[in-house]
Amino acid sequence: MTSSPSDHVGLRERKKAKTRAALREHAMRLFEEQGYAATTVEQIAEAAEVSPSTFFRYFPTKEEVVLADDVDPIAFAAFQAQPAELSPLQALRATITDVFGAMSEDVWEWERRRQVLIASVPELRAAMALRLFDLAEELAEQVAERVGRDAGDFEVRNFAGVIMGMSLGLMSSKGLPAGQPDYRVFVDRALAHLEEGLPL
Incomplete structure (x- = not known):
């Protein structure tokens, strides 16, 4: 054979x-x-x-070993697959539940270690912050595709920027505790807070 x-x-x-x-x-x-x-x-x-x-x-590069995120392409595909009646924010929350919920414990352990390292190395933390700019562009394109608008529209870009700002807040030393194993819970909590209008 x-x-x-x-x-x-x-x-x-x-x-x-x-x-x-x-x-x-x-x-x-x-x-x-x-x-x-x-x-x-x-x-x-x-x-x-x-x-x-x-x-x-x-x-x-050496830093790319740590910064490379294999989850992003999966998450964007899951985002587009969410029911059409969901708002972009609702679709994001559903995506977090679907994608994070499907990750194995081994993958979560790797992510925990990755987050700890990024939080502890200033150059990695700075590089990750810069990477969020590129991710904001990608998110704007994904949101625009989902809602049938142009990625350059003010509201679309503002939405993407707010989400990336939220991510930046969670990864800072004063936000999400480094290496927190329940990262998915904190992300959903942040999105829920945003959905509620950011009450303080």
């Missing part, structure tokens, strides 16, 4: 996913053991038993 081209593609993709996961896990372990600044790409590659050039095929 011979294997089909799709079998080879599937095997190749599984190997790539396995290598990527190994790089992230070894990187996180080294960051936690010896500090983010003291850890080099060469050390991460050696721990994962690959070359530095292989590392850069998966992550363009």
Whole structure:
């Protein structure tokens, strides 16, 4: 029996996913053991038993190992799949419930460790804050598609900006406790507060 081209593609993709996961896990372990600044790409590659050039095929920089968020594409797809009668804010809350609820404990543990590291390393925290600008653009496009408006409309951009501001508040040292395992609860609580008109 011979294997089909799709079998080879599937095997190749599984190997790539396995290598990527190994790089992230070894990187996180080294960051936690010896500090983010003291850890080099060469050390991460050696721990994962690959070359530095292989590392850069998966992550363009060391910080990207931490900042890369695999959940965003899944969340945007889930956002668009929410019932049409839901407002954008209601659709966001439903998306959080659906996507976060489907995440395994292993994924949640990785996210916990990632949040702890970002909160503890100023350069990562600053890079994540800057990344929210790009995410705001993507969210504006997603919201515009859902409501049938232009992504440049004031109300659409304002909505996206408010959501990103909320995210920034949660990731700050004075907001969500770093590494809080119930992150999903805090996000939904923040969205509910926004839906209520931000009463104080």
